[in-house]
Structure formats: structure tokens, C-alpha cells
Amino acid sequence: MYQEILIQIIQRKLGKQQSVIEAIAVALDISYDAAHRRISMKSRFSIEETIRLAKTFEISLDHLFLDTETVLVKKTREIGSVKQTVSMAELPPRGAVIQPFFLLQI
Numbered sequence: 001m002y003q004e005i006l007i008q009i010i011q012r013k014l015g016k017q018q019s020v021i022e023a024i025a026v027a028l029d030i031s032y033d034a035a036h037r038r039i040s041m042k043s044r045f046s047i048e049e050t051i052r053l054a055k056t057f058e059i060s061l062d063h064l065f066l067d068t069e070t071v072l073v074k075k076t077r078e079i080g081s082v083k084q085t086v087s088m089a090e091l092p093p094r095g096a097v098i099q100p101f102f103l104l105q106i
Contacts, residue, residue: 002064003038003045009064010057027056 011020025035028049037043045053054061079085 005064006053007039009059013057027053
């Protein structure tokens with residue numbers, strides 16, 4: 001399933017003018033036949049190949065593995081009280097770098 005999604009994304013990025021098999025063969029430094037086996041689902045991408053393709057074609061791996069309902073959130077620090085929540089929501093001092101955060105209802 002994920003391999004098919006990755007191939008579809010690569011096809012969209014390449015457009016109709018470029019061969020997906022050839023592009024994958026070049027990106028992975030494998031033969032045309034080996035790339036064809038992967039495209040036709042007769043062979044699977046290794047994790048290393050998947051990462052290389054994602055980097056080559058600028059594809060986010062979380063885009064492949066997560067549904068559209070999922071939001072990734074970076075935890076900054078634990079909040080133990082309402083006072084701490086309010087202090088996090090206050091405006092930072094002038095010139096400070098603002099990092100967005102999400103308030104998730106659990």
C-alpha cells in the first residue's frame with residue numbers, strides 16, 4: 001500500500017514527460033529492470049530505498065504513513081497547572097522568536 005502511494009506521488013511530481021521507472025532507476029542506482037519490478041509491485045523498496053526516494057523527490061515520509069486527520073506536535077515542556085498554561089499563552093518579549101504550538105483537546 002505505502003509503496004503504491006510513494007510511486008503515485010513520484011509520478012505526479014515527474015509529470016507525463018518523464019519515465020517513472022527511469023527516474024527511480026537513476027535515483028536508486030539500480031537497473032531499469034530492477035526499477036520496473038518495484039513499480040510493478042513484484043519487488044518491494046527497502047527502507048533505505050524509500051528514504052533515498054523521499055529525499056530525491058522531496059517527499060515527506062509522514063505524508064506517506066499518516067492520514068490527513070493526524071497532526072504532529074512537538075512537545076516543548078510539560079504543563080502542570082492552569083497558571084503555566086496562561087503564561088505560555090502570553091506574548092513573548094519584543095524580539096523573541098515565536099514557535100507555534102497546538103492546544104489539543106484530549
